[in-house]
Amino acid sequence: MRRLLLAASLLASSGVQAQEPAPGSDEAGLRMQVARLESDVKNSPARLADPKLNQYVQTVLCRVAAADCASLRLYILQAQGFSIASLPNGALILTTGTLLRAQTEEQVAHILAHEVAHYRHRDSLKQFNRLLNTSSAVALLGVAAAGIGVDFVGTGASMAALNARYAHSQSDERAADASAVRLAAAAGYNPLEAADLWDRIDLEAAADGKRSAFARVHPTSDDRFALMAASAHAAPRAAPFATPESWNDATLPWLQGWIADELRRSQAAGNVALFTRLSAAQPSRGLYRYALGEAYRKRALPGDAVLAQTAFRAALAAADAPPQAWRGLGLTAMQGGDKDTARTAFARYRAALPDAEDKAIIDYYLAQP
């Protein structure tokens, strides 16, 4: 009997539905929609095609998910920003922007472990049921208020509905945090990396003057750090095996594209925070310095032109500097009235990329006295 109970609770906690939901039930409807969503993701032109990188992330996922690995399907979509979601049917979707922000295999492992924990706890299903209930309540309130002639499309109510729609509850997040630390530690990843990672992602959102959907419902970094540190010491930990080089090598061919995606965002302040962090972690990488320069140039607060120039110069001192760093240096120097530097920089850019899309405007700048 005890064994039977244990088996039942394992099934309930593993996220794998033990039996088919009743026809006509909310859960059956959810399954249908989720299957459609997954098929859309699967056939999306935005899917990262590279089998090597997919395989790498899949391997990390399987390490942290352990027994659940067989029921999880990983999809990487080329998109900016930090975003990861698990569907109740086992589809796990993350963006390349998420991979850009994870600087080591260890951090990727923690991000994936957090999502695996949500999947195990069946949090997406709870989310769906909450949507049904909350939006019903909001519409009911709307009808009631319209009935007495008051305009009731309140921001508060809409926000509450939106939060309920897009986010897990704080208690679900705490539970996921605690499970994720144990999962990652059991797979050999340093649990203390986790709190630090979430902290930096929160900081980036805060730089944009808002709290990300992630930060809004997730526990504050202080709470998180305390909880994770406690869990970290308690967690059984296998021997570490990840080397910083392996993740670096795997992502290097993609970095420039991911950085370009990120720079297209309108959140220049968040990009400054992001690339400051990435440059500090890997000072020898010219690509990050270049991106930081571009982020400053686009933020364009007083003093940013100087900061941008410093970043571009640091980028150009690195071995992997993209030629666009010359253009950035030229533009910021021109802005500061330093014509000689601008001219030299533009000339280097034109020489390095003779067919650049913006060659006409650069040639125009070069022709100025």
Place this chain on the structure above:
Amino acid sequence: MGCGKLFALLFLCVPLCACDAASPRLATTTAITWSGPAKRILLVTPDIELSELTAGGAKAPRADWTGTAIDLTRRTIRGTLETRGVTLAETDTTAGAHESQLVKLNSAVGNAILLHLYYSPIKLPQKGDALDWTLGPGASLLRDKYTSDYALFVHVRDTYSSRGRQALMGAAALLLVPVPGGFQSGFASLVDLRTGQIVWFNRLLSVNGDLRSESDARDTVGELLKGLPL
């Protein structure tokens, strides 16, 4: 007509009145031609979803109704077209990325047609009343794969009021607040797979239709295929 349907009708009245009454549209430039003696068309798996409207207006999708509706629609279309001497191919379940993108493209184009061809305030000046839309040459993928000259696409979203919704509609009516009930909306289109051109298009908009039983489904499919030049 139940209380729910009546209120849905009231709610729909405004957009409906701005619409053109004639539903099926035919591209005048393109005649139906066959590349061989057999008339063979492809029925793309109907894109149908049936939901229950909760009291608050959230749509709770129903897997059982949706499954039944897709099945009934396919069978009814097959029956209808076979009596007209048309052989029907059907898309297989393991559609690749290109194929599923074509279905999505058709939904997007179909919605644009609904908006600009049926809704007179935003008619496109250059197109006027002509059915002049195409999925592009990429549609030939389906022609090669299923050896069919045309493809029939069906897109339907259908909602039904729950008991709670019906009660709310009744209560709101006392306060003269219009609360919409369930209704069907969708379209069918016939695409020439040699060119991608949409040669026939029909809109479905109904508060009476039902896709959950065989006899009602026959009526809805009849509405959907009205004027099909086959």
